[in-house]
Amino acid sequence: MDADRAVTRLRDAVAAIVGDEHVLLDDDMRAGYETDWTGRYTGRASMVVRPATTDQVAAVVRHCDEHAIAIIPQGGNTGLVGAAVPRAHSTRPTIVLxxxxxDVIGRVDVDALQVTAGAGVTIAAWRASARAVGLDIPIDFAARDSATIGGAIATNAGGSRVLRYGTMRRQVVGVEAVLADGSVVGSLAGLPKETVGLDWPSLVAGTEGTMAIVTAARLRLVPLFxxxxxxxxSMATIADAVTLVGLLRQRLGSLDAVEIVQQQALDLVAAHLGTAPPILPSAGGTxxxxxxxxxxxxSIDLSAVVDSAPGVLDTAVAIDPVQRAHLVQFRDRITEAIAAVAASTGVPTYKLDVAVPIRAVxxxxxxxxxxxxxxxxxLIAFGHLAEGNLHLNYLRTTTPSTIAETVLGAVARLGGTISAEHGIGVAKTSWMHLVRSAADLDAQRALRRALDPNRILNPGVLEPVTPIAQVP
Ligand SMILES: Cc1cc2nc3c(=O)[nH]c(=O)nc-3n(C[C@H](O)[C@H](O)[C@H](O)COP(=O)(O)OP(=O)(O)OC[C@H]3O[C@@H](n4cnc5c(N)ncnc54)[C@H](O)[C@@H]3O)c2cc1C
Structure with missing residues (x-):
């Protein structure tokens, strides 16, 4: 069968499942789904398929499995490691799912502090549903308006509240997911305690859409303060900043986030916003x-700890929501400011997301x-200091692979990890051996083969097969 006829047959089959208007074939309709948020990763899909229910997802997946069609699961497409867009040089028929x-979100269970949400619900909508009944969510990060529950689970997303509540993996009380053969597994019962063998949330969290496709999740909620x-x-040295983290953790039960913003990152946001930095600079510090x-x-307890810490050069404190928002944007809008530089220079930023023991930061x-x-x-560096998690952004780099070799090698030597919260995607497959043994990688491969013998779920992600696509 020639390629055009194969695409037509695939289109007819999936359109019968999801409806004609939810199968996107035209170049301009697919474009937004084929290039990632950074502009670094891109590829071509035969079509984009937009199911609305678990049954539709299962039927599409079953069809793809029978015909060995690759599936790229996609949520908000805010991932930063090229895992949610088609592979650059793949010749295999591929759909973006x-x-x-x-995007349906259920009624909040205020007694259990839980809610059930579809995989396409955004982090912002999850938060809005919780706040409407006086509760909150344990996860937050700057891509909240687009990033989805399914994507956050698949990447085991982190963000600023990990210090208090843990990563996304810890927020999933139950999950419903579709396996590569189209079967539906998991439970949304939301039982805090259950020991009946395999824990599906553990299997899907952090495996970037390679083990199963998440269709819904039962999620934990937390108090709204x-x-x-x-x-x-502003701290005189990084060592002083690390000492401050220890003091804050020891003395403040209310501690929600401790983020690091290097001076260059603060200055970049200030220039992006056209405003002055809200704090004195810290040359050589952070x-x-x-x-x-x-x-x-x-606030009084916080001030007491900060006042007692060594190396504090300057402090700006806010409790009023407007003033707080002014300070927070100097952390929240760094990625946006970096993207603006990349857009103006035409050179995609090279991003590393690593973690080391905090004393090695x-x-x-x-x-x-x-x-x-x-x-x-x-280098624009910032991140989640309490977890030793640094986002290293290289602007105008010409040798990303050399930088990765140097930095990821150092990360491994320091006892850290090559991916703290963004995942491996296609970006870091070449360096997995630095932090995982051969036996570990073999076991992961065997598990994947058992669940997905036709290798339809996100091929190329979490395995070293394809070169990185650079958008010219
Ligand atoms: C401005 C900005 C700030 C960010 N800040 C943070 C941060 O602080 N912390 C952090 O952890 N991340 C951060 N990120 C990265 C990104 O937002 C997260 O990785 C997020 O979890 C991705 O969600 P998404 O819905 O956009 O997923 P996508 O980008 O669409 O997909 C990401 C991965 O999940 C898979 N996937 C998507 N949906 C499903 C599903 N239903 N079932 C199975 N697999 C699926 C995809 O195949 C891919 O492997 C940031 C990104 C941006 C742009």
Missing amino acids: SMRRL EHVVTALV IVLVECADHRDP GELLDVAGRAADSDRAE
């Missing part, structure tokens, strides 16, 4: 953003800075 129409205080603290939230005002930043200098690139 957009999960955004599975009336009082929130945000502080930006800026730490701290948030505390509680049922009573935690300074040493890693030194290595990362030297790697930038040797490439005459600019």
Whole structure:
């Protein structure tokens, strides 16, 4: 059968399942689904398929399995490792399975502090449903308006509240998912305790759509705190910042987030927003953003800890929501400011998301800075300090692979990990051996083969097969 006839047959088959208008064939209709948020990763799909129910997902997957068609599951397409867009050089028939129409969110169970949400519900909608009944969600990050529950589970997303509540994996009390043969597994009962063999949330969290496609999840909620205080603290050295983290963790039960913003990142956002930085610069040191939230005002306790810490050069504190938002944007809008530079220069940013034991953060930043200098690139570094998680963004880099070799090698030597929260995708497959043994990788391969013998679910992700596509 020639390629055109095969596409027509596939189109007819999936249109019979999801409806004609939810199969996107035209180049301009597919385009937004074929290139990732960074502009670095891109590929071609035969079509984009947009199911609305679990049954439709199962039927589409079954058809793809029978005809060995590759499926790229996609939520909000805010992932940063090229895992949600088609592979660059693949010749295999491929569909993007957009999960955004599975966007129904159930009634909040205020007694259990849980809610059931479709995979396509955004993080922002999950939060709105919780806040409408005086509760909150345990996860938050800047892509909240587009990133989906399914994508957040598949990447085991982190964000700023991990310090208090853990990563997305810990928020999933139950999951419903479709396996590669189209069968539906899991449970949305939401029982906090259950031991009946395999735990499906553990299998799907962090495996980037390679083990199963999440269609819905039962999610944990947390108290909504009336009082929130945000502080930006300028520190003389990274070591002082690390000491501050220890003091905050020991003394403040209300601690919600401790983020690191290197001076260059703060300056970049200030320039992007056309406003002055809200705090004195810290040459050679760093800026730490701290948030505390509680049922009573935690600002006095926070100030007491900050005042007692060594190396504090300057502090800006806000409790008023408008002033807090002003401070928070210097952390929240860094990725957006970086994207604006990439758009203006036409050179996609090279992004690494790594974590090391917190005492090694300074040493890693030194290595990362030297790697930038040797490439005459600019390094914009920020991240989640309490977890030793750094986002290293190289602007105008010409040698991303050399930078990765240097930095990821150092990360492994320091006892860290090559992916803290963004995942491996297609971006880091070449370096998995640095943090996983051969036996570990073999076991992962065997599990994947058993669940997906025709290799239809996100081929190329979490396995070293395809070169990285660079958008010219
Ligand atoms: C401005 C900005 C800030 C960010 N900040 C953070 C941050 O602080 N912390 C953090 O962890 N991440 C962050 N990210 C990265 C990104 O938002 C997260 O990885 C997010 O979880 C991706 O969700 P998504 O719905 O966009 O998934 P997509 O990008 O669509 O997909 C990501 C992965 O999940 C798979 N997938 C998607 N839906 C499903 C499904 N239903 N079933 C199975 N697999 C699926 C895809 O195949 C792919 O492997 C940020 C991104 C941006 C652009």
